[in-house]
Amino acid sequence: MKTGEQDTSVEVKLRGRIIFIRSAGERLRFYVIQNGEEQIQIVSQAKEGDDMEPYLRQHEHLGRGDIIGIVGHPGRTAPRGRPVGELSIFASQIILLAPSLWMIPKDTGFTDAEQRHRNRALDLIANRSTRDIFRARHQINFFITNFLSSRGYISVETPILNQIAGGASAKPFMTYHNDLKRDLFLRIAPELPLKQLVVGGLDRVFEIGRVFRNEDIDLTHSPEFTTCEFYQADANYQDMMTLTEGMVFGLVKTVTGSHITSYTTQTGETHQVDWTTPWKRIEMIPALEEATGVRFPDSQQLHTDETRDFLLGLLEKHKIICSVPQTNARMLDKLVGEFIESTCINPTYIIHHPVILSPLSKAHPTYPGLTERAEAFVCKREICNLFTELNDPFEQRERFMEQARQKDQGDDEAQGVVDEGFMRALELGLPPTGGCGIGLDRLLMFLTNNYSIKEVLAFPMMRDEVKRGKEKVVGGDAAGVAGAACADELEAKQQKLMEMRAEMEKLEKEIAGLAIK
Structure with missing residues (x-):
C-alpha cells in the first residue's frame, strides 16, 4: 500500500x-x-x-x-x-x-518495584518485561507437563488442606474447619499423598501446584509458591537426577533459546550459567571435610551429643551463626550452606545427605548413615530436591519419631506428628520409587534474570503500607501511582x-x- x-x-x-x-x-x-x-x-x-x-x-x-x-x-x-x-x-x-x-505511565515510567508489586495490573500495562515474565511462567508449566506426560506420567491433584503438615521440613499455616471442628494445615508439600498414589498403582505421577510455608519473606522466599513434584516407580535418585537435568536443560533452551543464561544478584554480581548436562556432583561430607580441613564424625554418629559439640565448635571457629534451636541437623545444614552451596554457580548436585537431614530418603546401601538424596543448586540457590524414597515402614516410623524429638527441642520446621494415613499406605508396600520436587518460581527467577521472587509472582504477599497522616492502607489498596494521588481524586x-x-x-x-x- x-x-x-x-x-x-x-x-x-x-x-x-x-x-x-x-x-x-x-x-x-x-x-x-x-x-x-x-x-x-x-x-x-x-x-x-x-x-x-x-x-x-x-x-x-x-x-x-x-x-x-x-x-x-x-x-x-x-x-x-x-x-x-x-x-x-x-x-x-x-x-x-x-x-x-x-x-497510565508513559513507556518505562512505572519502575518503582514496591508500587509495581502492589499494582500488578498497571505494571503489566506499562511494562512489557513484566508481561514477558508471566509468559515465561506459562512456557515452563507447559513444557514440564508435556515432558512428563510424554514419558508416561499422569497429572494429579492432592489436597491443599490437611490434618497433618508433612512431606517437608517447614513451618505450616494453620486454619480451622467449623463443621469438622478441627484444625487443618495448608500443605507444605504434596509428597506424602503423591507417594500414596504410587502405592495404589499409579506408577508415574506429577503435580504442579501451590504450597504454603509460614516462614520469612525475603528476596528468594514467599509464603506461597509453586512446585512441581513427580514420582516414578522402579527408579532411584540416580535416575531422577538424569531425568531432572534433562528436563531442565530442555526447558531452559525452550524458554530462553540458549543453554547459557545470565543472572545478576542483588549485589550486582553477574553469572553466566551453563545448563549443559550432566550437572556436576559433589558429595556432601567429603566436601565439608575438604573445606574445613577437619575430619567429621562417622556418618552413623551424626545424631549424637558428641557430634553436636563438634558442630558447635566448628561453627564458632568459622564465626558462623546458627539460630536456635541448634540441633545437629540445623548446624550441619548451616555448614553446607556456608562451604558448599556458596560454590555452586552452574547447576550442581550436592549428594548423599546424612539421615538426620533426610527423614523421607532411603538409606544408602554403601555409605551407612547417609541417604540416596541430591539437591540441585544454581547461583548458590536450591532449585530442586530429589531422592530414592524410603519404603521401609518400620524405618520410616523411626524417622518420624526422630522428627518429633527435634520438634520437642524447639525446631518449628521439623515434622512433629506421625502421619498414620501415610504409614498405612506405606505398609501396603511402596515399590522402589524415585521422587523430585522443583521450585518453579526460583527457576523462573533464573531464566528471566530476576533476583527477587516478587518479580515472578503475579500477586506477591506485601507488607502493610503506611500513607499520609494516620491512614493505614493494606495490600493492593496501597497503590497510588502516576497521576492519581489520593482518594478524593479517584x-x-x-x-x-x-x-x-x-x-x-x-x-x-x-x-x-x-x-x-
Missing part, C-alpha cells in the same frame, strides 16, 4: 488501549492503541461540512489508558516531509469500551465516569449518522 492510499473495500474492527494521543487541528486526531504486544496508529478525521460538536465531544473524553473499539479501513498516512506514511487504520467509528480512571474521576456514561448514550445516537474518516 502506497503513501496516502486507503483501501475502503476492507473493513477492520479492532480493540485496544490508547497509549498515545496527538491532534493536528480540530478535525484530525491520531491515536496509538495497543493490544497484546501489537501497536497500531488510528486516524480519525471529521469530514468537511459535518457538525463538529458531536465529534469534538467524543474525542474530548478519550484519554491515555482508555480501551476503545474501532471500525475502519486500512491505509497509509501522507505526512509532510517524509517519503513513507505510517500504516494506520482510518476510523469510521470509535467507541469507548472502558475508560481508565487512572493516568472519587472525582468516578463522578466524571458517570457523566461520561450519560454523555455516551447521547453520542451513540449522533455518531450513528456521522461519517468519520
Whole structure:
C-alpha cells in the first residue's frame, strides 16, 4: 500500500488501549492503541461540512489508558516531509469500551518495584518485561507437563488442606474447619499423598501446584509458591537426577533459546550459567571435610551429643551463626550452606545427605548413615530436591519419631506428628520409587534474570503500607501511582465516569449518522 492510499473495500474492527494521543487541528486526531504486544496508529478525521460538536465531544473524553473499539479501513498516512506514511487504520467509528480512571505511565515510567508489586495490573500495562515474565511462567508449566506426560506420567491433584503438615521440613499455616471442628494445615508439600498414589498403582505421577510455608519473606522466599513434584516407580535418585537435568536443560533452551543464561544478584554480581548436562556432583561430607580441613564424625554418629559439640565448635571457629534451636541437623545444614552451596554457580548436585537431614530418603546401601538424596543448586540457590524414597515402614516410623524429638527441642520446621494415613499406605508396600520436587518460581527467577521472587509472582504477599497522616492502607489498596494521588481524586474521576456514561448514550445516537474518516 502506497503513501496516502486507503483501501475502503476492507473493513477492520479492532480493540485496544490508547497509549498515545496527538491532534493536528480540530478535525484530525491520531491515536496509538495497543493490544497484546501489537501497536497500531488510528486516524480519525471529521469530514468537511459535518457538525463538529458531536465529534469534538467524543474525542474530548478519550484519554491515555482508555480501551476503545474501532471500525475502519486500512491505509497509509501522507505526512509532510517524509517519503513513507505510517500504516494506520482510518476510523469510521470509535467507541469507548472502558475508560481508565487512572493516568497510565508513559513507556518505562512505572519502575518503582514496591508500587509495581502492589499494582500488578498497571505494571503489566506499562511494562512489557513484566508481561514477558508471566509468559515465561506459562512456557515452563507447559513444557514440564508435556515432558512428563510424554514419558508416561499422569497429572494429579492432592489436597491443599490437611490434618497433618508433612512431606517437608517447614513451618505450616494453620486454619480451622467449623463443621469438622478441627484444625487443618495448608500443605507444605504434596509428597506424602503423591507417594500414596504410587502405592495404589499409579506408577508415574506429577503435580504442579501451590504450597504454603509460614516462614520469612525475603528476596528468594514467599509464603506461597509453586512446585512441581513427580514420582516414578522402579527408579532411584540416580535416575531422577538424569531425568531432572534433562528436563531442565530442555526447558531452559525452550524458554530462553540458549543453554547459557545470565543472572545478576542483588549485589550486582553477574553469572553466566551453563545448563549443559550432566550437572556436576559433589558429595556432601567429603566436601565439608575438604573445606574445613577437619575430619567429621562417622556418618552413623551424626545424631549424637558428641557430634553436636563438634558442630558447635566448628561453627564458632568459622564465626558462623546458627539460630536456635541448634540441633545437629540445623548446624550441619548451616555448614553446607556456608562451604558448599556458596560454590555452586552452574547447576550442581550436592549428594548423599546424612539421615538426620533426610527423614523421607532411603538409606544408602554403601555409605551407612547417609541417604540416596541430591539437591540441585544454581547461583548458590536450591532449585530442586530429589531422592530414592524410603519404603521401609518400620524405618520410616523411626524417622518420624526422630522428627518429633527435634520438634520437642524447639525446631518449628521439623515434622512433629506421625502421619498414620501415610504409614498405612506405606505398609501396603511402596515399590522402589524415585521422587523430585522443583521450585518453579526460583527457576523462573533464573531464566528471566530476576533476583527477587516478587518479580515472578503475579500477586506477591506485601507488607502493610503506611500513607499520609494516620491512614493505614493494606495490600493492593496501597497503590497510588502516576497521576492519581489520593482518594478524593479517584472519587472525582468516578463522578466524571458517570457523566461520561450519560454523555455516551447521547453520542451513540449522533455518531450513528456521522461519517468519520
